[in-house]
Amino acid sequence: MSNPVYKMIELTGTSPVSIDDAVQNAIKRAAKTVREMKWLEVVEIRGRIDEDHVGQWQVTVKIGFTVLDDDED
Amino acid sequence: MSNPVYKMIELTGTSPVSIDDAVQNAIKRAAKTVREMKWLEVVEIRGRIDEDHVGQWQVTVKIGFTVLDDDED
Amino acid sequence: MSNPVYKMIELTGTSPVSIDDAVQNAIKRAAKTVREMKWLEVVEIRGRIDEDHVGQWQVTVKIGFTVLDDDED
Amino acid sequence: MSNPVYKMIELTGTSPVSIDDAVQNAIKRAAKTVREMKWLEVVEIRGRIDEDHVGQWQVTVKIGFTVLDDDED
């Protein structure tokens, strides 16, 4: 289509490993049901503390994907 | 799953009674179709004015819920 | 008029009772001199502390009202 | 229903013509699958530059619509 339309969804990925990994986990999960994902923006970085270290990173991302002709919004 | 992923949706609940009630109404409605809701964040508090009082509270919340294996995003 | 214009004013209502009541008090007072108020948005929630409790809620709201043909801005 | 609930979605419309047109394109596309859309708010205005002019306007809007009794959230 000459004038593409994109939709944004907001997900929080988690990981015991790193900030980057938490983002990758969010994208990997989204890819199971969302096609044509194009870009992401990190909107919040949080974490659960286990005594003396970050036990779980929680990173919230906005994901933009192309709305296809047969998509439900 | 060891690395849960959460999705956020944004709803506006309304109520003639109070701010708190408007939030509860949004959650109650969402519970009809969304499972595993975990937390909310209030992002905007507005209201419709009827002459000399707030006739309808309008409270926008972000709701986070666990993305399950069989969910559509 | 086909293209209405609205004006916003900013008031702080107070109450010893609750957040909601502080907003209602601001609207009630504004209604004495402002006609055609339509909506409000809460922009700040503060309070005065009396020893071990909130003694006075102070809630700042933006109020939007229709500018009528005979209004002074 | 006496206490309506609204849902917000976020879309980016595009257009080679103008900012306004990019918004209209987002709404037109959303109307294919979403009923009862009520209002929008522009949250970001971006564009792709083709050498010496804006070749594609990209305008992100939040759209609010009534959640109906038979809606999936």
Next chain:
Amino acid sequence: MSNPVYKMIELTGTSPVSIDDAVQNAIKRAAKTVREMKWLEVVEIRGRIDEDHVGQWQVTVKIGFTVLDDDED
């Protein structure tokens, strides 16, 4: 006066035509009662959706004008 003082008011102009036109309508209306308007800043762009298009643009602007010696604030 060597040290001018300016006052800001906040108006929402509306238009079925375009964002720019909604701003112009706000200024035109304000000019009926406010003298010496100098500048504006767009603070919010919203709209009412009529089925599949923006039926009414609603643009909120802050307007700055010189406080004259005989002005009421």
Next chain:
Amino acid sequence: MSNPVYKMIELTGTSPVSIDDAVQNAIKRAAKTVREMKWLEVVEIRGRIDEDHVGQWQVTVKIGFTVLDDDED
């Protein structure tokens, strides 16, 4: 002292009852160890969702209190 200095601390109060009650609980707890609390500002309103309602309100407040001559900062 002619030029008082105030310190701000940030607390999150919780309550199953209401937003207002969560704030009151934060103040009540702080009053056990902090003297001369003067004002508060609500900075975040969140909640835990239990299935179909808010089970616990979580309201974060900034509290300002006078720094006394014998205080540790």
Next chain:
Amino acid sequence: MSNPVYKMIELTGTSPVSIDDAVQNAIKRAAKTVREMKWLEVVEIRGRIDEDHVGQWQVTVKIGFTVLDDDED
């Protein structure tokens, strides 16, 4: 009145001397027509540059004052 209501207005004071002086000029001017001013908040600090120095400070303040029983809003 047991539950006072306050109104906020926004002014820009100017001064060739300093930031503080620009604020004082805004307050001094407002005092000609507004009674019961209580507090201010600085919301923007700008200036006009004359070649190699700030020739005019422009400081925008929000001013809060008690709404009296005989006030027009």
Next chain:
Amino acid sequence: MSNPVYKMIELTGTSPVSIDDAVQNAIKRAAKTVREMKWLEVVEIRGRIDEDHVGQWQVTVKIGFTVLDDDED
């Protein structure tokens, strides 16, 4: 280069015609000296008021362009 680096500059374009035209004027001027401009983001929309209309739109944009191997930053 496998890992491109982009630089952002901030310009204010002006126009008596429209918001869109003010942006186009900023891009057109930048194109005289900057190569490889890729995208823009609107960061502020202001205007000069001439009596009862906007006489000059002033739109501030951030422009992103690829840093080439022979560029000065």
Next chain:
Amino acid sequence: MSNPVYKMIELTGTSPVSIDDAVQNAIKRAAKTVREMKWLEVVEIRGRIDEDHVGQWQVTVKIGFTVLDDDED
């Protein structure tokens, strides 16, 4: 220590004289109990109005200081 950790506290200094002086008063008071203060950031500038001038400047600052080995957080 090779990887220093800093702590931030938030204080409001006051002064009848000027914005700068209010900040200095906050630092002077903090220096009585806090060692190794490194930097500050102004986060809010407010004031109490006495009829027609600012009677008391109230400036809120964040202060960063090195956490030493024998500090209580």
Next chain:
Amino acid sequence: MSNPVYKMIELTGTSPVSIDDAVQNAIKRAAKTVREMKWLEVVEIRGRIDEDHVGQWQVTVKIGFTVLDDDED
């Protein structure tokens, strides 16, 4: 206690290695004196540049911990 209260403190951790490591260093240091830390939020990511690379990451986090019955605030 049925209605727990949490306190937030703000720390800046540093590391020559990575953003994640700077956060971990802040938590590790805080754990020496603070019990019952629950969560963190990243509020600022800065760094010191040594010629052509980041020599020290400086990451500011807000840490939330349960206020216990015998805590000083």
Next chain:
Amino acid sequence: MSNPVYKMIELTGTSPVSIDDAVQNAIKRAAKTVREMKWLEVVEIRGRIDEDHVGQWQVTVKIGFTVLDDDED
């Protein structure tokens, strides 16, 4: 030119004396190489603490200047 274009640069001026002086120092330095500077906006006020007072004010300003026909951007 009928449609002037302005460019913004961001500088941090410093001074042991005052906030105002730090701004003036930034402008004075910029004037050595930049022509046609028109306005500034203060975007951040920080300072270095020397034991019990602010030893160096650090004020970040955005400066707007006219882009001339023979300018490099």
Next chain:
Amino acid sequence: MSNPVYKMIELTGTSPVSIDDAVQNAIKRAAKTVREMKWLEVVEIRGRIDEDHVGQWQVTVKIGFTVLDDDED
């Protein structure tokens, strides 16, 4: 010079590897033409999605460097 002046530039570094690496790439590139870089601040973290993972991290940083006597701004 007793009162140093700093300039900020804004760059977006990219990397297929990690957030940290994207920042390092921006600094490395800037070091080719900018001397005396002192600090950076991360202002935005985005990424390009390649099907089911982040294919390119895009991290925007503000870089501060000392303005030297022979610098062009």
